[in-house]
Amino acid sequence: MEKTTRADKARPDPDALLREIEHQERGDKGRLKLFLGYAPGVGKTYAMLQQAHLLKDRGEDVVVGIVETHRRSDTEILLDGLEVVPLRSVPYEGFAMQEFDPDAVLARKPTVVLVDEMAHTNAPGSRHPKRYQDVEELLEAGIDVYTAVNIQHFESQFDTVASITGVSVQETVPDTMLEEADEVQVIDIPFEELTQRLKEGKVYIPEQARKAMASFFQRGNLVALRELTLSVAARKMGTELLNYMRSKAIAGTWAAGERVMVGISPGPYAPQLLRKAYSIAKDANAVWYAVYIASPSKKELSNTERHSLAEALNLAEELGAKTATITGSDIAGELIRFARDNNITRVVLGKPLGSRLGQLFGRSPVFRLLKVETEFELHLVTPVKEKESRQFKTPKTLSISLTPYALSLAMVAVITILNLVLQGLVHPIALVYIYLIATIGAALRFGTSVSLFASLVSLLTFDFFFIEPRYSFTMYHPHDVVNVVVFLFTSLVVGQLVKITRQQEYALQLRLKRVGVIEDMSKELLALTPVEQLIGGFTTQVEEWKHVLPVLRTTVLDDMSHIIVKYVAKIVDAPSSVLFPAQNGKLMVWAKTGPDADVDPHELAVAEWAYSRGELAGAGTQTLADASTCFLPMKSGDEVVGLVGIKYVYKDLLADERRLLGAVTSLAALGTLRWVKV
Numbered sequence: 001m002e003k004t005t006r007a008d009k010a011r012p013d014p015d016a017l018l019r020e021i022e023h024q025e026r027g028d029k030g031r032l033k034l035f036l037g038y039a040p041g042v043g044k045t046y047a048m049l050q051q052a053h054l055l056k057d058r059g060e061d062v063v064v065g066i067v068e069t070h071r072r073s074d075t076e077i078l079l080d081g082l083e084v085v086p087l088r089s090v091p092y093e094g095f096a097m098q099e100f101d102p103d104a105v106l107a108r109k110p111t112v113v114l115v116d117e118m119a120h121t122n123a124p125g126s127r128h129p130k131r132y133q134d135v136e137e138l139l140e141a142g143i144d145v146y147t148a149v150n151i152q153h154f155e156s157q158f159d160t161v162a163s164i165t166g167v168s169v170q171e172t173v174p175d176t177m178l179e180e181a182d183e184v185q186v187i188d189i190p191f192e193e194l195t196q197r198l199k200e201g202k203v204y205i206p207e208q209a210r211k212a213m214a215s216f217f218q219r220g221n222l223v224a225l226r227e228l229t230l231s232v233a234a235r236k237m238g239t240e241l242l243n244y245m246r247s248k249a250i251a252g253t254w255a256a257g258e259r260v261m262v263g264i265s266p267g268p269y270a271p272q273l274l275r276k277a278y279s280i281a282k283d284a285n286a287v288w289y290a291v292y293i294a295s296p297s298k299k300e301l302s303n304t305e306r307h308s309l310a311e312a313l314n315l316a317e318e319l320g321a322k323t324a325t326i327t328g329s330d331i332a333g334e335l336i337r338f339a340r341d342n343n344i345t346r347v348v349l350g351k352p353l354g355s356r357l358g359q360l361f362g363r364s365p366v367f368r369l370l371k372v373e374t375e376f377e378l379h380l381v382t383p384v385k386e387k388e389s390r391q392f393k394t395p396k397t398l399s400i401s402l403t404p405y406a407l408s409l410a411m412v413a414v415i416t417i418l419n420l421v422l423q424g425l426v427h428p429i430a431l432v433y434i435y436l437i438a439t440i441g442a443a444l445r446f447g448t449s450v451s452l453f454a455s456l457v458s459l460l461t462f463d464f465f466f467i468e469p470r471y472s473f474t475m476y477h478p479h480d481v482v483n484v485v486v487f488l489f490t491s492l493v494v495g496q497l498v499k500i501t502r503q504q505e506y507a508l509q510l511r512l513k514r515v516g517v518i519e520d521m522s523k524e525l526l527a528l529t530p531v532e533q534l535i536g537g538f539t540t541q542v543e544e545w546k547h548v549l550p551v552l553r554t555t556v557l558d559d560m561s562h563i564i565v566k567y568v569a570k571i572v573d574a575p576s577s578v579l580f581p582a583q584n585g586k587l588m589v590w591a592k593t594g595p596d597a598d599v600d601p602h603e604l605a606v607a608e609w610a611y612s613r614g615e616l617a618g619a620g621t622q623t624l625a626d627a628s629t630c631f632l633p634m635k636s637g638d639e640v641v642g643l644v645g646i647k648y649v650y651k652d653l654l655a656d657e658r659r660l661l662g663a664v665t666s667l668a669a670l671g672t673l674r675w676v677k678v
Contacts, residue, residue: 010650017605023668028142029140029142030138030139030140030141030142030143030144030145031139031140031144031145031182031183032135032139032144032145032147032177032180032181032182032183033051033144033145033147033181033182033183033184033185034147034148034149034177034178034181034183034184034185034574035048035146035147035149035185035187035231036148036149036150036151036184036185036186036187036229037046037148037149037150037151037186037187037188037229038150038151038222038225038226038228039150039194039216039217039222039225039226040150040186040203041194041197041198041202041203042187042188042189043148043187043189044072044146044148044150044187044211045067045068045069045075045116046072046075046078046282047080047185047187048067048114048116048146048147048148049064049067049075049078049079049114050078051079051146051635052078052114052146053081053082053083055112055269056081056082056134060111060112061084061110061111061112062083062110062111062112062113062114063082063083063084063085063105063108063110063112063113063114063181064079064082064083064084064085064113064114065085065100065101065102065105065113065114066085066087066099066100066114066115066116066117067084067116068117068332069080069113072201072202074155074202076314083110085101085104085105085108085113086101086102086104087099088100088101088104088491089099090123090124090125091527092123092124092125093293094101096250097123099122099123099126100120100122100131100134100324101116102127102134102137102138103242103569105143106137106138106141106143108144109141109142109143111143111607112143112144112145112146113138113143113145113146114142114145114146114147115131115134115135115138115145115146115147116147116148117131117134117148117149118131118147118148118149118173118177119131119132119149119150119171119172119173120137120155120171121170121171122134124626125626126344126554126626127609127623127624128245128622128623128624128625129622129625130171130173130292130622132134132173132174132177133622133623135147135177137539139394149173149177151225151228151229152165152169152225153169153171153172153173153317154172154173154174154176154177154178154232154277155173155174155176155275155315155319156175156275156278156282156319157228157232157270157275158172158282159271159272159275159276159277160228161225161228163223164221164224164225164228165216165225171293172586172634174318174319174320175278175282175318175319176318176320178232178236179236181236184233184236184237184385186229186230186233188229188230191219191222191223193441194217194222194470195217198217204340216643230422235282235283241456242341243573244390253370256286256288257409258281258284258286258345258346259286259289259342259343259344259345259346260277260280260281260284260287260289260318260344260346260347261277261288261289261290261291261335261338261342261344261346261347261348261376262274262276262277262289262290262291262321262338262347262348262349263289263291263292263293263331263335263348263349263350264290264291264292264309264310264312265292265293265309265317265349265350266301266304266309266312267305267308268305268308268309268382269350269383270311270312270315271311271312271315271348272350272381272383272511272669273348273349273350273381274290274312274316274321274380275316275319276348276379277290277321278319278320278321278349279407280346280348281321284346286345286346287322288320288321288322288323289321289323289324289338289342289344290312290313290316290321290322290323290324291323291324291325291326291327291335291338292309292312292313292324292325292326292655293327293328293331293334293335294325294326294327294328294656295327295328295329295331306652306654307652308656309653309654310651310653311353311651313325313654313655314651323655324338324655325654325655325656326338331365332365332368332369332372333447335347335365335369336369336372336374338375340375341376344376345375345376345377345378346377346378346379346507347369347374347376347377347378348379348381349366349369349378349379349380349381349385350363350366350380350381350507351380351381351382351383352364352366353364354368366380379495382574392631404442404445404446404450405447405450405453407446408438408442408446408450408453408454408457409457410442411438411442411454412435412438412454412457412458412461414435415435415437415438415458416461416465416513419431419434419462419465419466420465422434423466425543426572429483431462431466432456432458432459432462432466432483432484432487433487433490435455435459435461435462435487435491436487436490436491436494438454438457438458438496439451439454439455439458439491439494439495440495440498441454442495443455443494443495443498444498448495448496451491451495452495454491455488455491455492455495456488458487458491459484459487459488460473462484462487463475463484467484477557483661485491514611514656514660517567517570517571517660517664518660518663518664518667520567521563521564521567521667522667524563524669525560525563525668525671528556528559528671557580557590557672558590558591558641560668560671561578561580561590561591561642562591562592562670564578564644564664564668565577565591565592565593565665568644568646568661568664569593571657571664572646572648572657572661574647574648575592575593575594575596575597575647576592576593576597576644576645576646576647576670577589577593577597577598577599577629577643577644577645578589578590578591578592578605578613578642578643578644579599579631579642579643579644579645580641580642580672581611581642586608587604587607587608587642587643589645590642596647597645599629599645603626603627603628603629603645605620605645606624606627606629606631607629607645608633609623609624610623610631610632610633610643611631611633611640613634614635614638615633616630616631616632616633616649617630618631618645619647619648619649619650620648620649620650620651620652620653621650621651628647629645629647630645630646630648630650631643631644631645632644632645632646632661632662632665633665634665634668634672635665635666635669636665636666636668636670636673639669639673640669641668641669641672641673642668642669642672644661644664644665644668646661
């Protein structure tokens, strides 16, 4: 083992130094200041407006993007003297909703903008579904943002706040907003003062105030939320101090080399596990991973499970995790392998709720991990909604088909007739092993449970027809008992071996399918003739290129777009299209899977935005999510050459599907740049 010298200890931490440099040299990106409170009415908006007046007095260009005064007179007075950007009107179900207008702020380009209630959900039809995404866009444009939020709206605090108050917060923001904030100002007032403000109607109108005091605004809730707010703020300050100490090589103690992994599965408990893992990783200042093991024994997830898994992986990415999907039949073994390959120090898993009998036989991955000697700590999280978990199973999972068992009985019956014919030629003891044909056949065709059923039926049938005394289930001779036990053991082992072989074969087929998509697409793209060679075959005059190039460009893009559509359809079973810019620079559809893949003018506007920004947009993304099509840019470096449109909700795609689509779009971009200069 290498020894750490004093010089090594004095050397600045490279990662921390990089973070410090990025923090100090942000380029044109705006700075974010959070006004953090533990409950509504503590004075976040009031403090933010006071700060705006101080900035204005210093000569700063500050405007109000949106401020929710809730008709509080003392807050409304502070709006006087500040420039307020007009809100935009959004029609919704016959009403005109007034929403924050990020485009107006971008056009105004102030130095600082106030954007209240960061966790707010925007009206349908907005470019972003959440207001915090508007904030992110303003920051990217170089505008400083002052915003207010309560502690209960951070995603990682969802379970904690729900357990404290009994209320599940509907509007949340990712913790990355807290992590990336340049400044956090905690707005704190005593409980008595907050209660008095509530009674005086300065927080809610009287009727709402009475309901709030009877539920959310109980003293115990406020004490816990206040402590939680101060704890989160202290952790934020501690992380910044830790990064500064490391970047400057200041001596001190801190956790080093921590890596956290959480194993998730489709179900209602996945968000709870992810939030717990995030909390552990945050406290340890650790990198963390969210891992899903796709077992080949279950070939396809139900729609409910797919949606649950996709939501869990989306949440993991929002909380800053690195996600991984691994195919393997041995869940515990794959988790251990991933942990060792990535130097994981802590593993977070849900405490199993199944029967103790199943755990004793080692069917639970948790039980196996407890028995295996490992280098990491194991954290077991007890689910808080047991009833919900049991109800999560779909009707398909609960239903039992009798057809496999009937076919197994038929195989046993056929073998029994065969043995009755052979009993005069073969010793009766040997006849039992012919029943292995039924066991192996059931294992190959239907799986473990049907194979076990076939084994037991074969054993009873053999005992009834071929062991003395016949036509009874009695055994007189010890060698018959031994023979039957050996048969049962052999059939179980053979059934398990067949199951493992099938699972490995299925996993291999999945990997080959993924590799095959990229390989086949690459071959087809490489088979296209470069434009330069086509032109060289028609003309040698440079001036003639201008006349020939548009025709050949159209031909090559047409062929390429049909190739792309074909392989996108192999990944996602949904209408898809490919869009390239025409000669006038406007996007147009070059290929599609059918009429149902048409892109209407509204969706074309979404596509134009995705093309101009080089970012995902449309259904299931964070931008213009109300569209029915999601658009994936075909991008190489900073150059966007076109788009792939899929009539599917992007967030419902599994991680493997997203990665494969990413590979296809990247390959398409490289192919386009190779043959056509768009």
